[in-house]
Amino acid sequence: YADRMPIGIDSIILHGSPDRIREFYHDWYRPDLEAVIVVGDITVPKAKALIEKYFSYLKDPANERPRNYYDIPPYSDKKAMIVTDSEATDYGFTLMYPAHKVKVEKTLGDYRNDLVRSIMMQGLNRKLRDLTQSAKPPFANASADIGGNISLALNNEGFELDVTPVDNFKTSIDAAIGVLLQVQKYGLSESDIQTSKK
Numbered sequence: 001y002a003d004r005m006p007i008g009i010d011s012i013i014l015h016g017s018p019d020r021i022r023e024f025y026h027d028w029y030r031p032d033l034e035a036v037i038v039v040g041d042i043t044v045p046k047a048k049a050l051i052e053k054y055f056s057y058l059k060d061p062a063n064e065r066p067r068n069y070y071d072i073p074p075y076s077d078k079k080a081m082i083v084t085d086s087e088a089t090d091y092g093f094t095l096m097y098p099a100h101k102v103k104v105e106k107t108l109g110d111y112r113n114d115l116v117r118s119i120m121m122q123g124l125n126r127k128l129r130d131l132t133q134s135a136k137p138p139f140a141n142a143s144a145d146i147g148g149n150i151s152l153a154l155n156n157e158g159f160e161l162d163v164t165p166v167d168n169f170k171t172s173i174d175a176a177i178g179v180l181l182q183v184q185k186y187g188l189s190e191s192d193i194q195t196s197k198k
Contacts, residue, residue, distance in 0.1 A: 097158055097159040122195075146160075
């Protein structure tokens with residue numbers, strides 16, 4: 001995924017060999033990269049017994065394939081790109097901020113910071129969503145997110161604002177960015193915070 005989207009290219013998909021698929025399965029579907037989650041009306045001892053019964057035979061490969069992680073260098077300057085697709089049925093605007101390394105949660109403080117960020121993002125997105133409910137909405141939809149999908153690398157994350165404009169492209173973008181600037185300058189109200197907490 002450092003060079004292209006993971007799904008691959010047509011020639012590989014059309015002419016892929018079964019051996020290559022088996023190799024992929026062997027390389028990546030292994031116990032050290034898997035997790036079992038049990039949900040339901042079951043006791044811990046019963047769940048543990050079932051997990052051991054059905055999964056204990058699995059062993060890590062002797063020489064497992066190393067898992068590579070790729071970094072995305074931060075933007076060195078501002079850039080704009082226009083992408084077109086003849087099959088697209090609508091159009092949109094995306095504002096991406098530079099990606100940075102994900103901080104792994106290890107402490108209670110890290111978890112608290114993650115909750116604070118989640119509350120902030122919920123409040124920001126509620127403000128964007130509220131504008132779509134106004135008498136004359138400036139955009140059809142707008143949302144913001146912080147996460148790894150944005151940077152396309154597993155150990156990086158970034159901030160992104162996505163806008164689906166209505167009649168006037170500039171008006172739609174200005175309104176969405178205006179909400180960002182408002183939250184940056186004034187933060188969220190106590191009411192916004194309590195709603196997100198609930």
